[in-house]
Amino acid sequence: MDIKEISYMFQNQExxxxxxxxxxxxxxxxxxxxxxxLPQGVSYNSYMIIDQKTALVDTVDISFGDIFIDKIxxxxxxxxxxxxxxxxxxxxxxxxxxxxxxxxxxxxxxGNSKTLGMVEGFYGLDEKVLEIKDGEVLSLGTHxxxxxxxxxxxxxxxxxxxxQTEQVLFSGDAFGCFGTLDGxxxxxxxxxxxxxxxxxxxxxxxxxxxxxxxQKALQKLTPLDFKMICSTHGPIWKEYISEVVDMYDxxxxxxxxxxxxxxxxxxxxxxxxMAETVAQGVSREGIKDIIIHNVSKSDPSVIVRDIFKxxxxxxxxxxxxxxLYPEVESLLRKIExxxxxxxxxxxxxSYTWAGASVKRLATFAETMKWTTAxxxxxxxxxxxxxxxxxxxxxxxxxxxxAKIPFVVIPHCV
Numbered sequence: 001m002d003i004k005e006i007s008y009m010f011q012n013q014e015x016x017x018x019x020x021x022x023x024x025x026x027x028x029x030x031x032x033x034x035x036x037x038l039p040q041g042v043s044y045n046s047y048m049i050i051d052q053k054t055a056l057v058d059t060v061d062i063s064f065g066d067i068f069i070d071k072i073x074x075x076x077x078x079x080x081x082x083x084x085x086x087x088x089x090x091x092x093x094x095x096x097x098x099x100x101x102x103x104x105x106x107x108x109x110x111g112n113s114k115t116l117g118m119v120e121g122f123y124g125l126d127e128k129v130l131e132i133k134d135g136e137v138l139s140l141g142t143h144x145x146x147x148x149x150x151x152x153x154x155x156x157x158x159x160x161x162x163x164q165t166e167q168v169l170f171s172g173d174a175f176g177c178f179g180t181l182d183g184x185x186x187x188x189x190x191x192x193x194x195x196x197x198x199x200x201x202x203x204x205x206x207x208x209x210x211x212x213x214x215q216k217a218l219q220k221l222t223p224l225d226f227k228m229i230c231s232t233h234g235p236i237w238k239e240y241i242s243e244v245v246d247m248y249d250x251x252x253x254x255x256x257x258x259x260x261x262x263x264x265x266x267x268x269x270x271x272x273x274m275a276e277t278v279a280q281g282v283s284r285e286g287i288k289d290i291i292i293h294n295v296s297k298s299d300p301s302v303i304v305r306d307i308f309k310x311x312x313x314x315x316x317x318x319x320x321x322x323x324l325y326p327e328v329e330s331l332l333r334k335i336e337x338x339x340x341x342x343x344x345x346x347x348x349x350s351y352t353w354a355g356a357s358v359k360r361l362a363t364f365a366e367t368m369k370w371t372t373a374x375x376x377x378x379x380x381x382x383x384x385x386x387x388x389x390x391x392x393x394x395x396x397x398x399x400x401x402a403k404i405p406f407v408v409i410p411h412c413v
Contacts, residue, residue: 052141062095176233214252259289259310265325281395312402
């Protein structure tokens with residue numbers, strides 16, 4: 001296939017003057033990082049700048065290497081590729097570096113010191129590289145690219161590239177989300193409703209641990225005036241830039257909205273009945289957003305997403321081999337790893353002959369240092385009338401606390 005045929009196959013997707021989209025969609029992968037379901041797929045976004053010098057910003061997963069090269073050639077039309085700018089080294093974005101170097105052996109790989117160390121470590125490439133520092137500018141001719149190091153958003157080498165000329169921010173994984181780009185690539189040309197929850201799920205499960213680093217990055221970006229955000233996953237943000245930045249600000253501060261998540265494990269339905277009763281108590285306080293998750297059925301990434309969204313969390317578990325129900329234990333570990341802050345917490349449990357789950361949940365509450373309800377409920381075998389009332393009371397306590405913004409919630413362990 002010659003260049004003319006390639007150019008005919010791929011539309012010219014110019015998103016700003018001299019800036020072209022050359023990313024791909026993945027509708028085949030079942031789980032992201034072999035953990036997170038992709039019911040709506042995912043995009044790997046890459047961008048080409050064609051000026052006196054040419055530059056490619058990030059690559060794509062190697063499984064799409066052939067079509068990626070075709071897209072690049074269709075834009076270059078026989079010109080050389082001068083620079084590859086790497087904002088993030090995860091293999092879904094860096095995986096095509098080696099094949100790119102084979103097609104363009106003179107390309108200069110641009111990154112910070114940690115990036116270049118990973119380029120050598122992953123792909124064995126240490127020649128024709130350009131190390132940049134925070135705030136440094138690379139000129140392509142008309143386009144002036146400024147680099148901003150944003151470590152731990154969400155790897156140590158992450159950075160962002162700002163096109164000063166067109167006021168375009170290439171943000172790496174930041175401001176990204178799950179979901180393919182189905183025809184349109186810019187937010188103003190599509191219905192974006194389906195992306196909001198997928199952005200929260202993406203943030204909570206991948207970036208969630210690094211709220212402080214995200215806040216530092218946002219402060220660094222504050223002086224910039226950008227008209228477009230080009231992430232490596234999901235839509236290009238143009239019309240909804242303020243909403244996207246605000247969402248990242250809120251999530252990285254562990255801010256939340258009024259609502260309660262109830263998650264529980266249950267083998268034979270006794271703990272489930274307690275969860276249903278607790279939910280009734282929450283509802284009595286006028287809370288409308290009540291989300292109940294059976295941990296044996298709901299995907300953990302969805303549960304973690306909802307915990308990032310809502311202020312209240314109530315956990316129920318039976319005792320299992322003198323420990324927590326395994327799926328509950330796993331979920332709590334995910335929450336603990338992400339260091340979720342500023343939540344109100346309640347817990348309950350059941351057992352048949354020896355109770356341990358409530359004690360384990362109390363330990364978790366102490367570890368998280370959340371505001372905790374004054375009551376917890378533990379039931380031996382089937383739910384009795386006194387503990388039925390106690391479950392209602394637990395729900396009501398958390399319902400009341402969940403209505404108060406976390407900055408004024410009293411500590412009442």
